[in-house]
Amino acid sequence: MSDDAFTLTEDQRDLQEAVRAVVADKVAPYAAEVDREARFPQEAHDALVAADFHAPHVPEEYDGVGAGALEVCLVIEEVARACASSSLIPAVNKLGSMPVLLAGSDDIKQRYMPRLARGEGFSYGLSEREAGSDTAAMRCRARRDGDDWVLDGQKSWITNAGVSEFYTVMAVTDPDAGSRGISAFVVEKGDEGFTFGAKERKLGITGSPTRELLFDSCRIPGDRLVGEEGQGLKIALRTxxxxxxxxxxxxxxxxxxxxxxxxxxxxxxxxxxxxxxxxxxxxxxxxxxxxxxxxxxxxxxxxxxxxxxxxxxxxxxxxxxxxxxxxxxxxxxxxxxxxxxxxxxxxxxxxxxxxxxxxxxxxxxxxxxxxxxxxxxxxxx
The missing domain is CATH 1.20.140.10 (Butyryl-CoA Dehydrogenase, subunit A, domain 3)
Known part of the structure; x- marks a missing residue:
């Protein structure tokens, strides 16, 4: 879409039609069942991955399709017309990985972005039960131990928790520095000491699992830090x-x-x-x-x-x-x-x-x- 004309380009209209066809075939027929059974929309996930609509924002240099912000919105809009739970697949993949794209090193981008492009999901861990809108009040801690970091604490209301393979997590690394004492990390689903709470029972978007992230002496390598130490909240807000x-x-x-x-x-x-x-x-x-x-x-x-x-x-x-x-x-x-x-x-x-x-x-x-x-x-x- 150009700055002076409120019309979609031919390529953008083609994208809409392509997403609409996938939605009609593999999303809409399961939407009511997904809601009723409160189950993850696996049919939608698999179809979106097959069509490269699950994380269209991933740049081409990381094996993604390199869709722009408007194109990503078009994908999400079309999926949400039929199933809001399914539309959270591309939405949350962007949310979870955006800190890495905005502030991560070349190494961490090369490590995770191609895997996201292949279909491994990315979630975002910022909120806590006592630190929702007041993000600077978070209590989840990360302390250095040699070359590693050790995380303790929890995160609440995490969309697609338990399904995603990767999690960008904000944690306090300097308790005396206030909002400048928070850092961002990538945590992998299989990391020791990292588990999930029970699925929340929700009013809506029941097909998208919402769970707590629980960290009990969860040790991760030092190279999982996203951006600079102490820049986590700034990265989160930019995201x-x-x-x-x-x-x-x-x-x-x-x-x-x-x-x-x-x-x-x-x-x-x-x-x-x-x-x-x-x-x-x-x-x-x-x-x-x-x-x-x-x-x-x-x-x-x-x-x-x-x-x-x-x-x-x-x-x-x-x-x-x-x-x-x-x-x-x-x-x-x-x-x-x-x-x-x-x-x-x-x-x-x-x-x-x-x-x-x-x-x-x-x-x-x-x-x-x-x-x-x-x-x-x-x-x-």
Whole structure:
């Protein structure tokens, strides 16, 4: 997408169609079952890996496809139209690996990025139960022991935990240095002393496992440090500037799926001798849903362009895209349930799942209250 024309290129439209075809064949047919059984969407994972849509952001030099930020958003949006849980595969692979791409040495990139490109997942460990929005209050510790680091503590709310092979983990390396005493590390699934908590039982995105990361004298080699010691929180916040946009894309996809279904339903549902789509009140609801959704989509795409360029105002636009799009997704999915009436409230139709899935987009990668703080501080700088 060029800076002065709000249209997708032919290649980007081709990408949309390609993802849409994979979704129709290998994602949508399993979405309800994945939600109902709260199981990982393995069919979607395998299909996305086969098509190189599971981690499209990985640069070509590391055997990836080198997709830009907007192209990654297009992939996530299309998958989320059918299954929000499945859309977290490409979204979280970018979140987990972005610190390595932003700050990692050539050696650590060469070690992990090709494996991610081949299908081994990457998750992100920042939050703790007592350090969610207040990331500087984290208690997970990493201490030097010879050439190694030893980690102790836990991380909470980790998406795709137990499925991913690799985890970028933030831990305190200098307790006296405050926010400058946090460092970033890559932890591998098989590292001794690293285990997972029980799966959380969630309102939505039930097909994406959310678990704690538990570290009990977990020893990792010294060359797993990402960036410089003490730069972990700075790296984490830079990462979120880029990846919050993918949550905006997920929200847009969920909302589009709900709008599509509700529109088709009201054209078929008959009351008082005609399709309810003919009633003005229904048309007004659809118009508002579509208008807000299109505004959210354009904001996400503009933010993605800024991410690609690493613009100075990326922090504002990343927060704005995530915040606005997730609020829109919650409203659109709620209205979709309303348009279906009683049918919308039962799981025979997907809009109730979409409504449950939409809620988390207002919470993770920073609550929307935190996004407003980010935007306000950017405006006052």
């Amino acid at each position: 979120l500037d880029h990846t919050r946009i993918t949550i905006g894309a997920q929200a847009v996809g969920i909302a589009q799926g709900a709008l599509d279904y509700a529109r088709d339903y009201v054209k078929e549902r008959r009351q008082f001798g005609k399709a309810i789509a003919e009633f003005q009140g229904i048309q007004f609801m659809l118009a508002d849903m579509a208008m807000q959704l299109e505004a959210a989509r354009q904001l996400v795409y503009v933010a993605a362009a800024r991410s690609q360029r690493s613009d100075a105002d990326l922090s504002f636009f990343g927060a704005a895209a995530k915040c606005f799009a997730s609020d829109v997704a919650m409203q659109v999915t709620t209205d979709a349930v309303q348009l279906l009436g009683g049918a919308g409230y039962v799981n025979d139709h997907p809009v109730e799942r979409m409504m449950r899935d939409a809620k988390i987009t207002q919470i993770y990668e920073g609550t929307n209250q935190v996004q407003r703080l980010v935007m306000g501080r950017q405006l006052l700088r």
